[in-house]
Amino acid sequence: QVQLEQSGAEMKKPGASVKVSCKASGYTFTNYDINWVRQAPGQGLEWLGWMNANSGNTGYARKFRGRVTMTRDISLMTAYLEVTSLTSEDTATYYCARSVTPALGSDFWGLGTLVIVSS
Amino acid sequence: QSVMTQPPSVSGTPGQRITISCSGSHSNIEINYVYWYQHVPGTAPKLLISRNDQRPSGVPDRFSGSKSGASASLAISGLRAEDEADYYCAAWDDRLSEQVFGGGTKVTVL
Numbered sequence: 001q002v003q004l005e006q007s008g009a010e011m012k013k014p015g016a017s018v019k020v021s022c023k024a025s026g027y028t029f030t031n032y033d034i035n036w037v038r039q040a041p042g043q044g045l046e047w048l049g050w051m052n053a054n055s056g057n058t059g060y061a062r063k064f065r066g067r068v069t070m071t072r073d074i075s076l077m078t079a080y081l082e083v084t085s086l087t088s089e090d091t092a093t094y095y096c097a098r099s100v101t102p103a104l105g106s107d108f109w110g111l112g113t114l115v116i117v118s119s
Numbered sequence: 120q121s122v123m124t125q126p127p128s129v130s131g132t133p134g135q136r137i138t139i140s141c142s143g144s145h146s147n148i149e150i151n152y153v154y155w156y157q158h159v160p161g162t163a164p165k166l167l168i169s170r171n172d173q174r175p176s177g178v179p180d181r182f183s184g185s186k187s188g189a190s191a192s193l194a195i196s197g198l199r200a201e202d203e204a205d206y207y208c209a210a211w212d213d214r215l216s217e218q219v220f221g222g223g224t225k226v227t228v229l
Contacts, residue, residue, distance in 0.1 A: 045156070047220065102218055105170075
């Protein structure tokens with residue numbers, strides 16, 4: 001069955017960077033895109049961007065351009081999200097989610113990775 | 120503030136039918152598919168409705184989606200206690216070249 005297994009919770013100081021991983025199984029990794037979505041405490045879902053797992057092409061939400069990088073390791077069937085220059089407003093649960101294209105819905109989601117930014 | 124607007128909360132009694140609205144614009148809902156997600160805090164969001172009105176395998180037929188112009192709706196009939204969750208609409212926005220979510224609606228079963 002399709003699974004997206006995410007890395008464990010992280011605690012970072014303001015100004016630091018964090019890299020979250022998302023390991024795929026149960027499907028052909030390179031046939032789908034990976035989207036990243038986050039939810040801050042008490043807030044709704046917010047889309048950060050997408051990455052084509054085959055080509056590595058990416059598209060980022062305007063709000064996060066320059067601060068977010070999405071990459072993948074095909075041999076490990078793993079996608080990565082790196083967020084730099086963290087502030088307390090980046091405290092959130094970060095989800096990876098599979099889709100055929102970013103314009104179409106995400107049919108499988110990871111359980112999320114909690115990132116806490118605090119001094 | 121979200122690009123697409125949902126009511127913050129909707130409540131109903133068991134067995135009742137409720138609807139959740141999602142108001143967008145030409146650049147998102149009117150010209151692209153709408154998706155609905157059910158999210159119980161602490162768990163992975165679940166795709167409930169795909170491509171405006173399609174239920175993925177395993178989603179009960181109590182859930183239905185519709186779209187008209189720049190608005191969409193999710194209906195839940197035969198409301199059950201297990202339906203308590205947050206519900207989000209989502210669509211691609213051609214003007215922003217981004218996927219956008221509604222602000223979310225908390226469903227409470229009284």
